[in-house]
Amino acid sequence: MTETTHNRLMLVIAILMAAVYLFPLYWMYITALKGGSEMFATPPSFWPGDPQWGTFGYVWESRGMGRYLWNSLVIAVGSVTLITVLGVGCAYVLARYRNVWVDIGLFMILMLQVLPASLMVTPIFVGFSQFGMLDYPRLAVIIAIAAKSMPFFVVLVRATFMAVPMELEEAALVDGNSRVGAFFSIVLPLARNGILVSAILIFMQAFGEFVYSKSMIQAAELQPASVGLNSFMGPNTNEWNNIMAYATMYVTPILAIFVLLQRRIVSGLTSGALK
Numbered sequence: 001m002t003e004t005t006h007n008r009l010m011l012v013i014a015i016l017m018a019a020v021y022l023f024p025l026y027w028m029y030i031t032a033l034k035g036g037s038e039m040f041a042t043p044p045s046f047w048p049g050d051p052q053w054g055t056f057g058y059v060w061e062s063r064g065m066g067r068y069l070w071n072s073l074v075i076a077v078g079s080v081t082l083i084t085v086l087g088v089g090c091a092y093v094l095a096r097y098r099n100v101w102v103d104i105g106l107f108m109i110l111m112l113q114v115l116p117a118s119l120m121v122t123p124i125f126v127g128f129s130q131f132g133m134l135d136y137p138r139l140a141v142i143i144a145i146a147a148k149s150m151p152f153f154v155v156l157v158r159a160t161f162m163a164v165p166m167e168l169e170e171a172a173l174v175d176g177n178s179r180v181g182a183f184f185s186i187v188l189p190l191a192r193n194g195i196l197v198s199a200i201l202i203f204m205q206a207f208g209e210f211v212y213s214k215s216m217i218q219a220a221e222l223q224p225a226s227v228g229l230n231s232f233m234g235p236n237t238n239e240w241n242n243i244m245a246y247a248t249m250y251v252t253p254i255l256a257i258f259v260l261l262q263r264r265i266v267s268g269l270t271s272g273a274l275k
Contacts, residue, residue, distance in 0.1 A: 072224035095161035160194025
């Protein structure tokens with residue numbers, strides 16, 4: 001097999017895999033535009049005959065989507081801010097002071113990511129209840145997300161800091177800079193791309209968080225969009241076009257962020273791979 005044929009075959013396989021992966025997303029968008037009878041037609045249509053654009057406005061108004069999206073944004077921004085403030089310094093220290101015990105500790109902490117949120121929510125709920133944190137439910141959710149996502153952030157940013165040569169810091173120290181000054185003037189600007197990408201990944205995860213929000217936030221006016229979407233579900237649910245319209249408005253901003261920043265995300269994830 002020639003190299004050209006091999007490349008074409010790999011391209012075809014990649015396109016097929018992308019089509020399979022993206023088909024549910026495509027189906028979500030077109031179902032949001034279908035009318036009642038068209039949703040249940042057999043065989044199903046792959047494009048709505050009479051697109052119902054008014055479904056989006058109806059769902060936005062009737063479900064209070066503006067409030068739900070605002071709550072999701074508050075939780076996501078709060079989580080990213082807390083993780084970034086605490087995690088950047090931790091990642092820097094672990095990158096500069098390396099030994100076998102640090103690697104073992106990082107590995108063990110990272111293994112906590114294997115535990116699902118549904119398993120961790122009960123002890124976290126009980127602990128927060130004892131300390132009165134549930135009186136501030138959004139803050140409680142932000143802290144829970146930060147505790148869950150911090151190891152992932154630290155590992156990614158640590159790799160970015162490890163890619164910054166120590167000789168640059170040593171040169172800054174020789175020139176009279178303090179360790180803190182060298183960090184802010186030399187290391188942090190060089191690592192900003194990896195930090196930004198890690199923060200974006202945490203933001204996307206926090207924006208779609210469901211388990212902690214469902215368990216800790218009882219007031220409907222404080223619940224995020226993920227909990228609002230769950231309110232559609234019931235034993236006799238049949239308004240699939242409204243559900244998909246809600247999901248479309250919920251998911252599209254995150255997809256737009258990912259598409260616009262995909263090059264930066266890829267470069268940031270690989271910034272610590274080579275030195």
